[in-house]
Amino acid sequence: MRLLLVEDDARIAADISAVLTGAGYAVETAGDGKEAWFLGDTEDYDLVVLDLGLPGMDGMSLLKRWRANGRHMPVLVLTARGSWAERVEGIDAGADDYLPKPFQFEELLARVRALIRRSVGYGAATIVIGPLTIDTRAMRVSVNGVPQALTPLEYRLVSYLGHHRDRIVPPAELQEHLYGDDFSRDANALEALIARLRKKLGAVSIGTRRGFGYYMGESEP
Amino acid sequence: MRLLLVEDDARIAADISAVLTGAGYAVETAGDGKEAWFLGDTEDYDLVVLDLGLPGMDGMSLLKRWRANGRHMPVLVLTARGSWAERVEGIDAGADDYLPKPFQFEELLARVRALIRRSVGYGAATIVIGPLTIDTRAMRVSVNGVPQALTPLEYRLVSYLGHHRDRIVPPAELQEHLYGDDFSRDANALEALIARLRKKLGAVSIGTRRGFGYYMGESEP
DNA sequence: CAGGCGCTGTCAGCGAATTGTCAGCTTGAT
DNA sequence: ATCAAGCTGACAATTCGCTGACAGCGCCTG
Numbered sequence: 001m002r003l004l005l006v007e008d009d010a011r012i013a014a015d016i017s018a019v020l021t022g023a024g025y026a027v028e029t030a031g032d033g034k035e036a037w038f039l040g041d042t043e044d045y046d047l048v049v050l051d052l053g054l055p056g057m058d059g060m061s062l063l064k065r066w067r068a069n070g071r072h073m074p075v076l077v078l079t080a081r082g083s084w085a086e087r088v089e090g091i092d093a094g095a096d097d098y099l100p101k102p103f104q105f106e107e108l109l110a111r112v113r114a115l116i117r118r119s120v121g122y123g124a125a126t127i128v129i130g131p132l133t134i135d136t137r138a139m140r141v142s143v144n145g146v147p148q149a150l151t152p153l154e155y156r157l158v159s160y161l162g163h164h165r166d167r168i169v170p171p172a173e174l175q176e177h178l179y180g181d182d183f184s185r186d187a188n189a190l191e192a193l194i195a196r197l198r199k200k201l202g203a204v205s206i207g208t209r210r211g212f213g214y215y216m217g218e219s220e221p
Numbered sequence: 222m223r224l225l226l227v228e229d230d231a232r233i234a235a236d237i238s239a240v241l242t243g244a245g246y247a248v249e250t251a252g253d254g255k256e257a258w259f260l261g262d263t264e265d266y267d268l269v270v271l272d273l274g275l276p277g278m279d280g281m282s283l284l285k286r287w288r289a290n291g292r293h294m295p296v297l298v299l300t301a302r303g304s305w306a307e308r309v310e311g312i313d314a315g316a317d318d319y320l321p322k323p324f325q326f327e328e329l330l331a332r333v334r335a336l337i338r339r340s341v342g343y344g345a346a347t348i349v350i351g352p353l354t355i356d357t358r359a360m361r362v363s364v365n366g367v368p369q370a371l372t373p374l375e376y377r378l379v380s381y382l383g384h385h386r387d388r389i390v391p392p393a394e395l396q397e398h399l400y401g402d403d404f405s406r407d408a409n410a411l412e413a414l415i416a417r418l419r420k421k422l423g424a425v426s427i428g429t430r431r432g433f434g435y436y437m438g439e440s441e442p
Numbered sequence: 443c444a445g446g447c448g449c450t451g452t453c454a455g456c457g458a459a460t461t462g463t464c465a466g467c468t469t470g471a472t
Numbered sequence: 473a474t475c476a477a478g479c480t481g482a483c484a485a486t487t488c489g490c491t492g493a494c495a496g497c498g499c500c501t502g
Contacts, residue, residue: 042331151449168360188489189451195491196450210459210488211373212360372460409478410462416480417461431470431477445502452495460487468479 001116001159002026002044002177006036006059007051007078016049019105020112024139024152024159028180033057040066044073047116049108050095051078063095074115078103127162129217132205134162143201153178154197158216161206165217168209222337222357223247223384225266227257227283228299229275237270239401240326241333245360247384247398254278261287265294268337270329271316272299284316295336299324348383350438353426355383364422374399375418379437382427386438389430 003025007013013029020027028045030036033054040048040062052059063075074096097111116136127134131144141148141158150158160177161169171190178190194214198206207215224246228234234250241248249264251257254275261269261283273280284296298316318332348355352365362369362379371379381398382390392411399411415435419427428436 038331042328042334153450186452188453191489192451192491194489198490208489212376374461407463409464412478413462413480415478419479429478443502445500447498447500449497449499450495451497453493455492456490458488458490460485462483462485464481464483466480468477470475470477472474472476 001046001156002180003028003112004036004039004043004045004048005029006033006040006048006054006062008032008054009051012051016105016108019109020049023109023112024155025112026156026177026180033059033062037062037065040071040073041069046073047112048073048075049078049112050075076108076111076115127165129162129165130204132158132162132201132216134158141201143205148200150197150200153193154200157193157197158201158205161214161216164215166215168213168215170213174214222267223249223265224333225249225251225257225260225264225269227251227254227261227269227275227280228272229253230272233272235401237326237329240330241270242398242401244330244333246333247381254280254283258283258286261292261294262290267294268333269294269296270299270333271296274300297329297332297336348386350383350386351425353379353383353422353437355379362422364426369421371418371421374414375421378414378418379422379426382435382437385436387436389434389436391434395435 001024003020005013005017005020005027007016007029008031010031013031017027017029028039028043030039034057036050036054037057039045050059050063054062059077063077066075076097076099077095078099078101096115099108099111126136133142133145135141136159139155139159141150141155156178157174160174171187175187175190178193194206205216209215222245224241226234226238226241226248228237228250229252231252234252238248238250249260249266251260255278257271257275258278260266271280271284275283280298284298287296295317297318297320299320299322317336320329320332348357354363354366356362357380360376362371362376377399378395381395392408396408396411399414415427426437430436
């Protein structure tokens with residue numbers, strides 16, 4: 001799961017980012033409205049956490065412009081001023097949920113989970129592919145009912161492939177979702193990761209189409 | 222996805238073309254305004270990348286004339302002079318997005334993706350030619366509903382011919398698309414590739430017009 | 443603070459799929 | 473009939489992806 005965090009206060013951004021990263025999400029941060037606009041308009045995120053009252057561009061108009069451009073990702077709005085009028089305006093603008101500051105990180109996580117579940121699984125919090133089961137709520141994976149201990153990166157990988165089942169995912173896309181914009185990684189890092197994952201899940205789980213990418217589920221020609 | 226790149230500087234054109242091709246688009250290049258006008262007016266592109274300041278015909282009037290002729294494909298304008306007045310004029314003329322030079326290729330790709338997504342809305346981009354179906358999103362090809370295992374190069378070849386159906390494509394153009402500027406390859410490499418592809422797809426699929434080139438679909442003189 | 447441990451990136455080597463090359467053959471045009 | 477363009481099968485070279493080992497890093501524990 002790939003998240004965009006829009007927050008101008010660097011200190012707060014770092015805290016929230018740490019919490020979300022710790023929960024297994026790939027988090028990218030935008031510090032001002034312009035950057036947020038560009039990222040949200042051009043990249044694919046599974047969810048946006050948006051703080052109102054940004055420098056550069058008002059958070060509310062940012063949201064409106066995304067929606068006007070047909071961007072439908074769920075947006076969780078953080079606001080210090082939880083007035084009723086603002087809530088209405090925000091929902092009009094296309095916000096999916098509100099969280100008044102200050103808040104507990106627990107609650108942030110719960111709402112993030114709820115929004116993602118609502119948008120990706122049509123209510124279903126588990127993905128089943130053959131003998132493999134991915135519980136996106138508990139972030140656990142089991143094979144033939146036997147729970148597997150996956151590392152955070154491994155989980156993000158199965159999760160992404162699971163959400164895009166029956167589709168060939170190019171390595172570049174996986175890199176982007178796993179590592180964000182960080183281009184420092186060797187291409188081999190991904191291959192090593194996949195090798196470890198296959199060892200844990202059993203060879204049947206992740207398929208390769210040489211020259212194209214990886215997939216889970218039915219995609220064999 | 223089929224793109225037209227209008228750029229007079231051959232060196233820059235080659236670079237951009239390579240990047241876009243690498244991202245999976247079928248790219249054609251026009252080096253001057255007249256050629257661009259002709260191609261943009263007669264062929265169907267999913268997006269045009271237009272550099273202003275061309276010889277032969279001003280990019281801005283080119284754009285205006287396309288729009289006047291009812292061509293609605295998205296246009297991404299590249300400009301060295303990102304002045305406010307010019308932006309306004311460009312948007313008036315029908316540009317969908319601006320990218321000031323110099324730019325990172327990453328950013329170009331992101332904007333191209335965004336424009337295409339906005340215009341087609343992730344529509345199922347499948348090309349059907351007789352018994353042959355090309356799913357450009359899943360990068361899969363099937364004959365009479367039976368999926369075929371194609372190698373990356375083979376796929377790029379059918380994809381290109383599919384995008385240019387009913388048109389004779391000269392071997393040189395195919396070479397350029399498949400291999401870029403890399404002239405090291407023997408001319409026979411392409412013929413060998415086509416032979417392998419025909420074997421997989423059935424002989425009916427790719428036609429030869431001796432002395433002119435290859436084609437898919439109908440091509441009676 | 444030292445030591446241990448789990449996670450992940452890097453490296454090097456291997457095997458296999460993909461693709462280029464070659465030589466000879468077929469086909470179509472003049 | 474002749475010749476060049478194009479086709480094809482075999483083979484070689486190259487590239488791609490996989491794997492096991494190792495090392496650096498951060499985190500936890502004692």
